[in-house]
Amino acid sequence: MESHAFAAAPAGSPRIESLPVEPLLTSEFDADPGSVYQRLRRTHGPVAPIGLMGVPVWLVLDYREVLEVLRSESVWRRDVRHWRARAEGRLPKDWPLLAGYEVRQTMFFDDDEHRAARRTYHSAMRPFQDGHTPEGWELRAAVARYADELIAMLAAESGTTGFTDLMAQYTRPLLLMVTTKLFGCPVELGDEMVMDLWRMLDGGPDAGAATARASAAMTRLAAHRRAMPGDDLTSYLLLSDPTLSDEQLGRELFMNAVYLNDITGNMVCNTLLEVLRGNATVRRSLSAGMIGETVNRAALVSPPVANMCFRFAARDVRLGNYWVRAGDIVSPSVAAAHQDLLAIGTSHIVDSTISTRAHLAWGAGPHQCPSAARELAGMIVTTAVGRVFEHFTKAELTLPPDQLPWRSGPVVRGLRLLPVRYELSDRSPVRRPVPVPRRGDVVALAPAPHTSDRQAHGLLSALRRLMFGARRSH
Template sequence: MPDAWTASIPEPLSSMSVEPLLGRDYDSDPTLVHERLRRKYGPVAPVDLLGMPVWLVIGYGEVLQILQDKSEIWSKNLDNWRARAEGRVPPDWPVLPAFEVNNSVFRDGQALRRLRDAWTAALAPFQDPARPQAQMLENAVRKYADDLIDVLAEGTSGTGWADLSAQYGRPLPLMVTNRLLGFESARGDDVLMDVWRLLDAGPDAAAASGRLFAAVTELAAAKASRPGDDIPSYMLAALPDLTLEELARELLMLPGLVADFTGTLICNTLAEVMTNPDIRASLSQGIIEETVNRVALLNPPMANLTFRFPTVDVKVGRFVIAAGDPVMVSVAAAHGDPLFGGTADPGAIRSTRAHLAWGAGPHRCLGQRLATRITTIAVSRLFERLAHLRLALPADQLPWRPSPFMRSLRSLPVRFELAQARVRTGGPGAVDEPGTPVSQAAAEEPPRSALWRFLRALRGER
């Protein structure tokens, strides 16, 4: 091994030669990019992220050590970002708005523990299967799934084409988010559309972000005076000194935590089922739950995590990372590390749970059980309602959404045939019964709101 691999290199990140992380190669197969960086640099590499130099940690052991840090050497607080403090981060840097929300994602120590305790209490009723809130939520997820599948089936003669990303995987967890937040249906519909605009980072994302923050601030105030059976009310009950601004900033995480992450997990799991005949042959609930874990391992929805900043100079791999340098840990790259790869057999249906898709340490995801359950129900319901579901493109030609953090499909085109149709005979939680094809049935129609008009427009209808 060359001496350079073991030598400390205190060269400032800002003066180093860095290569772009994102690009056509990364979009099509990030594994190849990770392997190239690993061969050249070892477990940590200097890369360019949309015009900013950052450290990318790609070794499993190094990623795990940083995530599990309890000494607060690795801070999430943006005040420790030296380039930002010195005014060297351009105000129009594309990732900056997502970093400046100033919620618990970017807190450390006691400030983090205070807010996470509130989140733990607020999520508990929806994650404990023995609680009525969790049971009602599961019934609601099934109803949302059926409503979306009904739209897919409208006007078909038993066969059809759909984009399961835009028409199923993404809207379903957005609807769950709306329920967890406790919005009134009319206002919630507008919020859902703004969340969609924000996550797509299009030209109207900035305006959508402003409207969204205003909406959740208004919601926080409403729940403070009129509590309900929802996340904001439970957070206020758990932490009475939580200010309305703090609560609004925390609530802004839900679209990412529940909607974007879970929507990505749903789509990635659907693609895995459709391309793996062994899994497709036995879609029991246990197999689907195991497939969700397998997908989290082999294709984690959040491939790269938001920055950490060392509070002191620290050696990682062959480099000395200076205090205040931005460090992005790559979960996807860590899972591809040969030192961890022996536990990730791509041919096995059952896989290890020693992966990092849900994080680790002080910032580990608190909603793992909720996201897994939503995904399991969504996948199960789709395969119950649609038969002969198959990709409309070869798996290696599926388009991926360019993103420095998420590894999500831009679209998931499929062809399907309707299974024996099922007609709902009641409201949420009602038992379905065999009946005539949904496209002809007198099933309960979803409200013709902006969201549903948008979803129908995706089918070419107005």
């Protein structure tokens, strides 16, 4: 890549507004994004002009260019106010992606404001980062316990052999339970918030209203924890930065809830899928007991954040075969960059059991997923995946992999469902599950020593309706 620092684009080099653009979000992209990236790369090189719901955007496709954009914060800005088309009022009215980018929170801060927010996250998340602190240890134990309880509930509902959707009946409820624990949600707020996050992630007709309610609930949670601090992320964020208003903390919590549920959930299911579809190197690392490596390999093939959040050029800059103008919008595509990396290919990345940490699934540069969040999410994913293969002797996809339904948006690529036929291991303790709680049951699932455990059991019984009641028809 040629980079001409501080040079202005030469007269006559095309502006994105003057180029024909191919809309990205098509049914072909839904089914097979890889072939779309390849075609764009063949036509345009490492950077391609595309249309996103009627707005022209530069899609960055090659590994080297994606890394360059992610790393260089002086050239590639996050604050939406740098976007020229927005400043000049040229965006279509109600462009659906704009509202999210207008929300002022860490992901869209630059410079000092961003560095201060990162410091707040760093100290607030540190207690949960590993199992060496009481909070970290308790959270780890809770994740494993919730996973076991969900599999026990599955055994009670559907038998020790049967069919399940590992997205709706395992991954999603697991992460919602983890969210209430990590965020310190009181029961009266937790249940409804979790139901609304479920509706939001489901993307059904009530998703818009549910999103607004969930986001308002985060502000109430912030106010609650300001008044009654506990050993949870919300309280620790306030401890790190007492100047955070309830509204600002609510916005941060909401963004974290999306990462913790949607993105982490996709990483769990994408990893399970790579194992189930028989990806040889992924399976090899799993049988070698290298589960962290299994997750890395799956992230390389199928990163949960497929295309990173937008960046805006601070000045004219040459990228790939084009000149990107100051104020242009770019979307760095991690999925395309991984495809490029695998093609450069180097069979040692794909074939060996040596680490594949070159993946960009956690991002890179100053906005990379904070290290404590990476540790935390990595622990959740490895526990969730590990418990499935510990309890099940058999798990087979009930649909051919190329017929699985995907949710392909401008940012995230995740499965809508992960249907499997399973058989529980003879040795699995969940073969003899304790009775499953139903809504209104007086008897708890098991004696629960901590308030938070009783809370999780209550939540589990509320979630049961969503997990086994209306089986979705996506």
